[in-house]
Amino acid sequence: MPTFKKIAAILNPAAPHMVGDGFRVHNFFPSGYKIKMDPFYLLDYNAKIEFSPTNKLRGVGVHPHRGFETVTIAYQGAVAHHDSAGNSGVIYPGDVQWMTAASGILHKEYHEENFSKKGGTFQMVQLWVNLPAKYKMSTPKYQALANNNIAKHKLPNNGGLIEVIAGEYLGTKGSASTFTPIELYTLKLKTGTKVILTSPANYNTALVVIEGSISVNDTEQAATNQMVHFTNDGSEIAIEAKEDSVVLFLSGEPINEPIAQYGPFLMNKPEELQQAIEDYNTGKFGYLEE
Template sequence: MQTKQVSAILNPPAPHMVGDGFRVHNFFPSGYKLNMSPFYMLDYNAKIEFSARNEPRGVGVHPHRGFETVTIAYHGAVAHHDSAGNSGIIYPGDVQWMTAAKGILHKEYHEENFSKKGGLFQMVQLWINLPAKDKMSSPKYQGVKRNELQKFELPNHTGLIEVIAGNYKNVKGSVSTFTPIEMYNARLNNGAKVNFSFPESFNTGFVIIEGSVKVNGAETAKTDQFIHFKNEGEIIEIEALEDSVILILSGEPINEPIVSYGPFLMNTQQEIKEALADYNEGKFGYLE
């Protein structure tokens, strides 16, 4: 098997606020023009200290259609409510996977106790596109606590791979997906070496959440950088140069047209018009 070569090691783009609770670097689609389908958007909230306050910061009620939102916590705590009746709080290491599909309203904000104390905050949010045949399926919600994630222990206590979705060395991820997606948190101790194997056609990128790593014995990537890989070869070798956490993303591309408008991700302009009409008619449900 051939090595999957690095396409680019990218610094985080300038940050912007989403609501008043998330200070994010958008790696794609606006920060860099990367081919990462089925991953449509990656907002990375690098570490930031939030001061204490009684009124939780966050993002108010807003709609989505046509895709899934995935939020992974590394520091801090986020609460979620949606119009399908789902709610949850994610703490460091937890994952929240919301399928908006035919339409949902939701809001996300700092969990009340975290807000009152303030502190270190670090999160990732992804938008994952759905194929046309699934865009109008029913909304659903998958909340997974860190201790519920399936794990692969690396030899000699050098670290572990938390399998969120997909399959790593026969350890199957905790989340169900509509298209083939591999998503792991690799938690590596200093000096650990680990190999990943993804099909050549899969779009692949790694976020360095913590620490620094050597990729394929050559290039170095450090905290807050994004490693984008070429669609050539299959094997990636990572060596941790210090204790490190890496978010691993790889997925089979959805080769369909995309028309995006704000919080909607559809295949045609007509479907965007229908989404707006349905939203205005209250078909996405109700949420205060």
């Protein structure tokens, strides 16, 4: 008989810091809280913030990555992306950009030009998803997931919908391809809607309340900008929206391999980090104009 995953903690966002001049983020892990979330290595949450109009493109200039994937989910605002593999695009509210850095890539991320000129509300999530050792040096790739191409599961009684970015919810298969089993959804719930989410007991699992407030497992309340972290037991999570709410659900099978991390490189051994630095310094990540 299925049992609820126990709530390990309800976490408030850590103090914000700037990434470049375009992203004011609260890091939930690994620096904000030391929680077990493998295969997810990092979660930066750009809580809702107002940006004033400017002709300058705010963001992060050219920088490298190796050994993992970046997943950027837009809730409000717009971000433009360019990388050294020739990929580029803009994500708007509801869109997802899934970049597999793998063997190495250069990229840059900026507020989209029209958004910068007009200013407005900005709200994003970025995840770093680790890659198993056997895939760390695979060919980089890019998945541009426009919202109208993201699989959606409509909830009964006009209760809202679940956007299945990766994984599967009640037969609705996610739009992104992944290297390891991952469930990644955005839940858009009307007041009073109840849903049951499932994932295996050994998966590392969390919720982030993007908007609104929810009850979890009929025992705890979580409000806007809070994260709910679960223990590794049980297979079900019960959510009820106390008001119209948007919730990010992430759950994944742990890779359980050693991690060596330095800046934008996420490898298994220190010597692999040294190799990554050498390869970057000798131009093996390609070229990207600032």
